[in-house]
Amino acid sequence: MKVILGISAYYHDSAAVLIVDGQIVAALQEERLNRIKNTSVFPSLAVKFCLTEYGIDLDGVDAVVFYDKPFLKFERLLENFYANVPKGLSAFLKFMPEWSQKKLFLKKELKRELAELYPDSNQAVQLLFSSHHLSHAASAFYPSPYNEAAILTIDAVGEWATASIGYGKGAEIDLLQEMHFPDSVGLLYSSFTYFLGFKVNSGEYKLMGLSPYGIKDSVQTKQFVETIKTKLVKLFEDGSIQLNQTYFKYRHALRMIKESKWEKLFELPIRKEGEELNQSHANLALAIQMVTEEIILKMAKTAKELTGSDNLCLAGGVALNCVANGKLKESNLFANVWVQPAAGDAGGALGAALAVYHVHSPSKCLKPQNGEDLMHGGLLGPEITDKEIEQYCNQHGLKPLVFQNDSDLCVYVAEQLYANKIVAWVNGKIEFGPRALGARSILASPYAMDMQSKLNLAVKFREDFRPFAPIMLKEEAATYFGVEHPAQYMQFVHKIKPEFRKELPANYNDLIFSDRLKIPRSKFQAITHVDFSSRIQVVDNDSSRLGQLLSKFKSLSGDAVLVNTSFNRNGEPIVCGLKEAFDCFENTDLSILVINNHIFEKKE
Amino acid sequence: MLEVFKDLIAYFKERKKMWLLPIVLILVFIGLIMIFGLVTGLTPFIYPFF
Known part of the structure; x- marks a missing residue:
């Protein structure tokens, strides 16, 4: 075949x-x-x-x-x-x-x-x-790059299975253990997504982005963790779980949870979509994130015991929880971790x-x-050809700046980025999967204090609390984050090394979220989340167009680090073709649109 | 339609779950009635039922 x-x-x-x-x-x-x-x-x-x-x-x-x-x-x-x-x-x-x-x-x-x-x-x-x-x-x-590996899949639900542990060697995969519906890590996480006012199946990453605002050592967070583990979920040593169905509704109704029971349990009213977020919401988000990490680590430990492998491969919707992936990597349970x-x-x-x-x-x-x-590199979809760009320009009377070589193009774009311009970067085949990896990205300088709110509010039109991820060359990942594993797909969250952190004021945790964001945390303010974490993307190939751009930015700024977020507005799929690229460019505060070697600029 | 029911019967036999067949017949019957106009409208997204 x-x-x-x-x-x-x-x-x-x-x-x-x-x-x-x-x-x-x-x-x-x-x-x-x-x-x-x-x-x-x-x-x-x-x-x-x-x-x-x-x-x-x-x-x-x-x-x-x-x-x-x-x-x-x-x-x-x-x-x-x-x-x-x-x-x-x-x-x-x-x-x-x-x-x-x-x-x-x-x-x-x-x-x-x-x-x-x-x-x-x-x-x-x-x-x-x-x-x-x-x-x-x-x-x-x-x-994956491995000839043999333990395999862990975790999601909401497939047919019966909600998680599985397997072993792959050569052409064979053996599924060794499965956890079945209605017990599910994904459904548990989605239930909290729902309770905290985000959409099930698309708001989970917002919940993950909210969790760093939670205060780990607070009495409330500790209480939330305790409540989750004693009332909602029974955790077993092998990582399997049992959900207390008296608190859930998804087996027989069009809602995830029994809302009034949850409100009583957490002494917190259910948050409606769009309502203001407060510290209790963040603490609850952190609590479920911590419990999820504990479950995943226990599952990974069981996978290690069952297979004895040094390699772990992950997939399923829960494997997009890059905070948990980072913890898994840092646990050193497996020498190598690869996430689809x-x-x-x-x-x-x-x-x-x-x-x-x-x-x-x-x-x-x-x-x-x-x-x-x-x-x-995940680059498996359609690309925009130069011929298509030329046709589009002729039809719409556009006169782009066209560079004949990548080096000149990258010098020009790096200068614009260094001047705090926000750049839409379209380059080659579109990514497969939820992350923009530099083929349909919005790039920006990581230094400016207001870059995060500018990007959230004037370009992406999304909630102001949400963080942005960095893209960087290999040496920067090692220097600033101590990351030496391949992290090319933006799937691992790590914290910036303590020596690169700025001291926080004593009342930091008492500040409202928007004020906390304004406190200097590192020299890379736009990509350092409130708990000093970042979802790292490493570019290994210095000679690629993106690698060259990072190098040119380094020669201006001293660091090959940029903000990288997907080229789209809130709620839209990532830009694919020319029409939506220009639509997004024209209707946001983007300054420059780069498509292959063509540059389009907005008049000041 | 017939092919699917044949497949489904073979599937239930294989899984030793023939007891599910009467439920299928009743539910498909009700489902078909609903298709012909009794219930319309969107349902919110809940994983397990999809």
């Missing part, structure tokens, strides 16, 4: 991935093209892109693999319904039309969508289904395709010998 198309769809984060001879040729989330954040539709546009990228149509595909087993999921829904009846009947009936219309008939539905997309296709393509957590495990292990950059369900499409490939070609060894992974 040579050419395999992986698909994730119908739940959230639809995506398509094409692998050829076990190598990833193209991967794209549908949201990047249909412009609907976290879209769940069949990924027609992404499928079309992937096949076109390799120059084939559906006839050239040997198998299509879906990332999830619908019957197994349906079984879970039925058993859950049966276990809770008569409770949950009305909620269940709301979802039945979709199941009886589409999801139960997924095979037919997928065939119909593919036939619609390729009406001239001659053959009936083979359709296969991989289990949800096998897809995650495969997405974590096969593209598309750890959520989009990456399931990749895992499903790779799992099928390795079942059919078990003898092939695809791992590169240079210690690199197989993800191509």
